[in-house]
Amino acid sequence: MLDVQVQNLVKQYADIKAIDGISFSVNEGEVFAFLGPNGAGKTTTVEILECLRSFTKGSVFVCGYDITKEKDVKEIKKNIGVLPQDFNALDKLTVKENIELIADMYDRHLKTGDVIKLLDLEDKANAKFEDLSGGLKQRVGIAAALVSDPKLVFLDEPTTGLDPKARRDVWDVLANLKKTGKTVFLTTHYMEEAQVLATRIAVVNKGKIAAMGSPQELIDEYGGLKILIIRKADESLASKLDGKFEHVTMNSNGDIHVKIDNTDELYSIMSFLTAMKAEKDIEIQTPTLEDVFLKITGSKISEEGEAR
Amino acid sequence: MRFIAIFKAVTKNWLRSRTGLFFSIMFPIMMLFIFGSIFGGSNYVPTMTAAFIMTNGIIGLTSTNTEFKRRGIIRRLSITPLTKIDWVLGCILSQTLLNLLLTGIMIGIGWAAFGIRVIPDPLTILMIFFGSVMFSGIGMALSGSIKDVEAASAIGNVISYPMMFLSGVFVPLSIMPSTMQAISKFIPLTYFSNGLKASIITKSIDSILVNMGVVAALAVVFIVIGVLLTRWKEK
Numbered sequence: 001m002l003d004v005q006v007q008n009l010v011k012q013y014a015d016i017k018a019i020d021g022i023s024f025s026v027n028e029g030e031v032f033a034f035l036g037p038n039g040a041g042k043t044t045t046v047e048i049l050e051c052l053r054s055f056t057k058g059s060v061f062v063c064g065y066d067i068t069k070e071k072d073v074k075e076i077k078k079n080i081g082v083l084p085q086d087f088n089a090l091d092k093l094t095v096k097e098n099i100e101l102i103a104d105m106y107d108r109h110l111k112t113g114d115v116i117k118l119l120d121l122e123d124k125a126n127a128k129f130e131d132l133s134g135g136l137k138q139r140v141g142i143a144a145a146l147v148s149d150p151k152l153v154f155l156d157e158p159t160t161g162l163d164p165k166a167r168r169d170v171w172d173v174l175a176n177l178k179k180t181g182k183t184v185f186l187t188t189h190y191m192e193e194a195q196v197l198a199t200r201i202a203v204v205n206k207g208k209i210a211a212m213g214s215p216q217e218l219i220d221e222y223g224g225l226k227i228l229i230i231r232k233a234d235e236s237l238a239s240k241l242d243g244k245f246e247h248v249t250m251n252s253n254g255d256i257h258v259k260i261d262n263t264d265e266l267y268s269i270m271s272f273l274t275a276m277k278a279e280k281d282i283e284i285q286t287p288t289l290e291d292v293f294l295k296i297t298g299s300k301i302s303e304e305g306e307a308r
Numbered sequence: 309m310r311f312i313a314i315f316k317a318v319t320k321n322w323l324r325s326r327t328g329l330f331f332s333i334m335f336p337i338m339m340l341f342i343f344g345s346i347f348g349g350s351n352y353v354p355t356m357t358a359a360f361i362m363t364n365g366i367i368g369l370t371s372t373n374t375e376f377k378r379r380g381i382i383r384r385l386s387i388t389p390l391t392k393i394d395w396v397l398g399c400i401l402s403q404t405l406l407n408l409l410l411t412g413i414m415i416g417i418g419w420a421a422f423g424i425r426v427i428p429d430p431l432t433i434l435m436i437f438f439g440s441v442m443f444s445g446i447g448m449a450l451s452g453s454i455k456d457v458e459a460a461s462a463i464g465n466v467i468s469y470p471m472m473f474l475s476g477v478f479v480p481l482s483i484m485p486s487t488m489q490a491i492s493k494f495i496p497l498t499y500f501s502n503g504l505k506a507s508i509i510t511k512s513i514d515s516i517l518v519n520m521g522v523v524a525a526l527a528v529v530f531i532v533i534g535v536l537l538t539r540w541k542e543k
Contacts, residue, residue: 050387053542074389082387088379090317092324097317104313105388128324148388 001028002061003152003183004049009058011044011207018044019055020207026152026185026200031178033198034187035289037299037307041207042187043085046156049185050082063151078106081150085157087141091130095121095140098129102144109148119143119173135166142173152183159193160305171196189305191289201289205297205307215289222295223287225259228269231281240276245269260284310390314398319405322372332368332406336360336414344422353418353426354504355477358439360414361407362471362497365443366450367464369403373451374460386540396452396534400444407440408433431516432507438523439500445530446496452538471497499523 004026011019019041026032034042047053049062051073063079065072089098096112103109116125119139124132129140138158145153158174159167167190174197177184188194194201195215202212211218225247230237233256242248245268247259260266266284273282294300299307322328339360343352376382385395411428418424428436447464454460472478474488475497481489492498503519506512 047542051541052383052387077387077389080387082384084380084384084387086380087384088381089384090321090381092321093317097320101313101317102385102388105310105385105390107389144384 001064002026003028003063004032004185005059005061006045006049007059009045009048009060010056011041011048011053012056017207019048021058022204022207022209024202024209024212026183028151028183029181030199031174031184031186031197033194033201034185034204035189035191035194035198035201035293036204037189037301038305039307040204042189042204043156045204046154046185046187050080050084050154051076078148079151081145081148081153083138083141083145083153083155083158085160087138087144089129089137089140089144092128094126094128095132095143096125098140099143099147103147106148110146112147115143115147118146118176133166135162135169138162138166138170139173142170142177146177150182152185153177155184155186157187157189159188159190167193189301191293191301195289203293203296210296211292218289218292219287222292223289224291224295225261226266226287227285228258228260228266229283229285230256230258230273231283233280237276237280241269241272244272310394311398311401314385314390314395315401315405318399319402322402322406328372332364332410333413335363336410337417340414340418340422344418344424351509353415353424354508355501357411357414357436358475358497358501358504359472359477360410361436361440362443362500363464363468364407364410365403365440365445365447366468367447367461369399369444369447370450370454370460370464371457373399373448374454374457377451377455378457382540392535392538392540396445396448396531396538399448400441400531400534403444403447404437404440408436411436426508429507431520432504435500435503435507435516435520435523438520438527439503442496442500442523442527442530445527445534448534449530449537452534471495474498475501477501496523496526499526 002025006025007023009019009022010017034045036042044053048055048060051067060067062076065075067073067076093101096116099112099115103112116122119142121139121143124136129137132140142158159170162170171193178197186197198215200212200214201218203210211222213221232254235250238248238250238256241256241258245258249257251257258269290300297307302308336356339356343356415426415428418426450463451460454463474492475495476492477497481492499519499522503516503523506515506519
């Protein structure tokens with residue numbers, strides 16, 4: 001069963017194409033991430049799926065319902081839970097009251113107490129929303145997204161603007177959510193977030209999906225070679241290695257970098273080093289999503305989400 | 309019954325907002341004090357009540373709601389099964405309850421400080437109810453269509469101040485030129501203020517019913533306009 005099915009989606013503003021003909025689908029029970037810099041079209045896509053924004057061309061089905069039909073939109077709203085970008089609630093209401101307000105919008109919903117417990121907000125249940133830290137506010141937002149027990153949960157940049165500790169707390173919550181079998185659609189510009197949480201990632205850039213696959217698939221395909229690093233080596237070792245292997249370089253710190261094509265090559269380098277009795281500090285660096293993104297788009301994403 | 313949940317939440321949020329509460333109470337009290345000191349007597353109680361209920365709807369509710377919009381609160385609610393009618397009704401009823409409370413406070417202070425003996429009868433309360441729904445409906449229509457907070461309060465002012473002068477709230481209509489008197493017939497505040505005058509002072513049942521009929525009909529019209537102008541989906 002597909003929870004999201006998008007074909008040739010286009011969103012045209014006056015003179016720019018915010019979304020330029022993307023197609024993808026999200027399977028039931030998976031955590032699907034849209035990974036890309038600001039302005040890539042992540043939020044625009046999510047807002048179209050949430051029935052918050054109109055679109056120019058294409059076909060979009062959410063939970064099997066057509067988002068262009070008013071009757072279907074009603075059904076979609078019953079089936080989705082949303083943490084919007086820059087989530088806010090009524091300032092003077094408590095955490096519990098705010099979650100209750102969202103719960104009251106649905107005919108059937110979970111007990112607010114249970115959701116508060118799930119998000120570890122029991123201590124703050126009676127605190128006013130305005131008195132919470134950014135990380136806690138996001139957790140209230142996630143609680144509100146879950147209180148209707150939705151089939152599909154949208155999380156639009158759930159940890160943007162949070163400090164590293166708060167970000168990890170939110171990740172813990174989301175990792176637990178993964179276990180409940182809900183389908184999650186996540187947007188993020190944090191590589192690590194996508195890598196930790198997502199079962200499948202679509203790399204989006206300039207309104208297009210540049211690549212799609214599981215984190216490992218993406219790394220295998222685009223991440224490039226593994227690198228063996230020999231710390232604080234001398235130049236004679238470097239030149240000996242260079243005579244025997246390809247892709248050997250030495251940096252100014254005295255670290256030798258050897259790019260490794262495959263496991264066989266790794267073994268032969270290791271046995272070569274053993275034979276040389278080169279007792280050195282050795283490390284193997286595997287490519288990350290950052291390398292994938294750099295390879296696909298030719299740019300990196302800053303902490304703030306800008307492509308550069 | 310989602311509008312009840314909206315009504316409860318919005319009312320609680322408002323009652324706990326001390327600055328909002330303070331200024332909402334201060335405005336009618338100040339007006340009462342100024343007009344009480346100038347003219348004395350209880351004749352201006354209905355007109356002052358009408359004026360502050362209008363500003364609460366057109367300026368107060370409009371800025372509260374555009375602020376909700378700016379902070380993404382309405383957008384968050386719009387992703388749920390909440391309907392626009394429930395949203396508009398919940399907000400209007402909340403504002404109406406607050407207006408009834410504020411009228412009570414104003415009359416209480418009028419009683420204690422100025423010796424104004426006004427006891428609102430059921431018809432007066434009904435009149436305040438309809439007037440409040442009408443102006444809150446205008447507020448919802450404005451905030452449904454206006455995006456930013458500054459524009460909302462500016463437009464609210466532009467609409468409400470001319471209404472105050474052209475409806476005989478500050479200056480009696482009888483001393484105005486005939487064109488002004490003619491214009492006043494097209495202003496909702498005229499009927500509300502005349503209706504309150506009738507129910508509080510003259511007790512003329514005909515005048516009460518005619519004005520209440522106009523106000524109640526306009527209340528329905530503005531609720532409908534408010535719902536129609538509320539835009540949730542963005543381009």
